[in-house]
Amino acid sequence: MSEVVARGRDWAAALPSIRAVGAAEMRAALPTARRVVVLDDDPTGTQTVRGVPVLTRWEADDIAWAFAQGGPGFFVLTNTRSLSEADAAARNREVASRCLDIAADLGVDLVFASRGDSTLRGHFPLETDVLAAVSAEHGQPIDAVLLAPAYLDAGRVTVDGIHWVRGDDGLRPVAHGEFARDATFGYRSSRLADWVEEKSGGRIPAASVVSVGIDAIRSESAELRAGALVEALRAAHNCQVVVIDAIVDDDLRAATLAVLAAESAGRRVLYRVGPSFVRARLGQGTQPPLSDEELSAIVGTSPVHGLVVVGSHVGVTTRQVERLAADRDLARVELDVARIVEGDAEAHIAEVVAHALVHLDHRLVVITTSRTLRTGADAEASLDISRRVSAALSTTVRRIVADRRPRFVVAKGGITSSDIATVALDIHRAWVRGSLLPGIVSLWQATSGTAEGLAYIVFAGNVGGDSSLAEVVNRLERA
Structure with missing residues (x-):
């Protein structure tokens, strides 16, 4: 020890x-x-x-x-x-x-x-x-x-x-x-x-x-x-x-x-x-996670499967994605950071969107950024890379949702969650409905805009155990 x-x-x-x-x-x-x-x-x-x-x-x-x-x-x-x-x-x-x-x-x-x-x-x-x-x-x-x-x-x-x-x-x-x-x-x-x-x-x-x-x-x-x-x-x-x-x-x-x-x-x-x-x-005590009945009322019965978007690079997120992939049949689509930063970002985004849409009617789709963290020469350069990658990820999700609205969207990572909410889903006002796991992973529901009523799950990159992402997706799919 x-x-x-x-x-x-x-x-x-x-x-x-x-x-x-x-x-x-x-x-x-x-x-x-x-x-x-x-x-x-x-x-x-x-x-x-x-x-x-x-x-x-x-x-x-x-x-x-x-x-x-x-x-x-x-x-x-x-x-x-x-x-x-x-x-x-x-x-x-x-x-x-x-x-x-x-x-x-x-x-x-x-x-x-x-x-x-x-x-x-x-x-x-x-x-x-x-x-x-x-x-x-x-x-x-x-x-x-x-x-x-x-x-x-x-x-x-x-x-x-x-x-x-x-x-x-x-x-x-x-x-x-x-x-x-x-x-x-x-x-x-x-x-x-x-x-x-x-x-x-x-x-x-x-x-x-x-x-x-x-x-x-x-x-x-x-x-x-x-x-x-x-x-x-x-x-x-x-x-x-x-x-x-x-x-x-x-x-x-x-x-x-x-x-x-x-x-x-x-x-x-x-x-x-x-x-x-x-x-x-805010005067609240420790809240139990949303019940299955509450989740069912929010998630609905769309035949389209869910979409998981992963931008976080911390170790626990990588392990959570691997555990999720081991537990189910899913389509995993990678947004290549090198192509976004140095190559033809627009062409690559179009490829990722097309790939995701092929699978969304049949299985869960997980979009990840490439797992090797790319940093700049200093803190500001690193932030710039993060912003460019996040913008590409948001553009990708916006195009997918415009073509085929998923049953739910899970965003993994703090900055990722913000950009997906504001840029990809155009959420301006929402209500925090509750959590999916005790004290972690919140579910928002937009009150207006293209994402009105959509179950949007905010999942920080640095919380939960290795199986937490799989547990969240299991709950949403059962709902």
């Missing part, structure tokens, strides 16, 4: 008792709380919730529609993880400004959640910097940036200010895994205060980051008139970063109640969080 995994097991044996905080207690605090707008840097932040609106564009009428649906909040898919820093900053500014303007017109007080990856990839602190600047310009200066990247359903937890991920051999600090070697968003630090300093280039020193540990969160007073997190947020100023530990949902609900207490006292908090905090902040 490695030292890092051993340490993960050591602290697990010495934790304080959980302070039980139910979802009902959380919901009771929401009627007087600010409405939360979740700016999601890819679509996978929705996989822990159900019954929540999601927008993939941010025209004034779209945002007004989302506010009109009621409830404690909604998602706006910004897909900024696929963008350059400059474009990500511009998109955050545009979305935040429009949301604040519409909220002011409606008399709504809102708070922003910048939903980032639970394995710490993404544009941080750039996105929170932009959101804080826009908020200040609208007369709402930010006091604290709450950093809570935990994704409990996928085994990503924070203890003693260190972020951990679960693998086959147990828990290990996040910087010891493949995610930290990401070509665009790589990093060296697992302690979140050090990670903040690293990602900010030293502008935010680790010493300025306040870390509120699991002992403090589990001992927060029930009345929330005192406690380490409440006091940290009340004392914070000028976007001070506050890190919280979290191991179970009760921890996040306890922390969220403390956040609401600080906000009710006038503090302005900006959230940089993983999917589990969003679930707590």
Whole structure:
């Protein structure tokens, strides 16, 4: 057993008792709380919730529609993880400004959640910097940036200010895994205060980051008139970063109640969080997957088979695709990245579309990008390659769906899921109906456009076990 995994097991044996905080207690605090707008840097932040609106564009009428649906909040898919820093900053500014303007017109007080990856990839602190600047310009200066990247359903937890991920051999600090070697968003630090300093280039020193540990969160007073997190947020100023530990949902609900207490006292908090905090902040508990009856009502009885689209290159995705192929008769079609980047992309896309259409009436079709990851000379060049390949994949799917609407579409990978939703399927407004596996893999249903009513499954590249993709497809095919 490695030292890092051993340490993960050591602290697990010495934790304080959980302070039980139910979802009902959380919901009771929401009627007087600010409405939360979740700016999601890819679509996978929705996989822990159900019954929540999601927008993939941010025209004034779209945002007004989302506010009109009621409830404690909604998602706006910004897909900024696929963008350059400059474009990500511009998109955050545009979305935040429009949301604040519409909220002011409606008399709504809102708070922003910048939903980032639970394995710490993404544009941080750039996105929170932009959101804080826009908020200040609208007369709402930010006091604290709450950093809570935990994704409990996928085994990503924070203890003693260190972020951990679960693998086959147990828990290990996040910087010891493949995610930290990401070509665009790589990093060296697992302690979140050090990670903040690293990602900010030293502008935010680790010493300025306040870390509120699991002992403090589990001992927060029930009345929330005192406690380490409440006091940290009340004392914070000028976007001070506050890190919280979290191991179970009760921890996040306890922390969220403390956040609401600080906000009710006038503090302005900006959230940089993983999917589990969003679930707590929206007042939802751990949700069971959609039932077979619910799936049947959504999927319908089309004779055309389903379409699975795979863009993610992380190891677990590759293994999931191989397991899926071993379990059934399917047509596997590959989009060759070399031909997209260096050859005749249009001719190759036409070939892939034709091949897929031949098979879609008879069997499941799986479209993958070639499995050898192609990177550029630097982070920006790598992002450019990713964008070009994703654009080709979206064009391919758009042409397939226009010719033959599949029974369902599964998109594997965060950026892939966003581009397929917005470019290939033209989804502008949708509802998150729920998950297909416990806490992971969300099903969206569009409310308008060419994909209206289609079962669209958002499956992050970095979650699930080797058999999870096969399990999802099995459920959809049975439905």
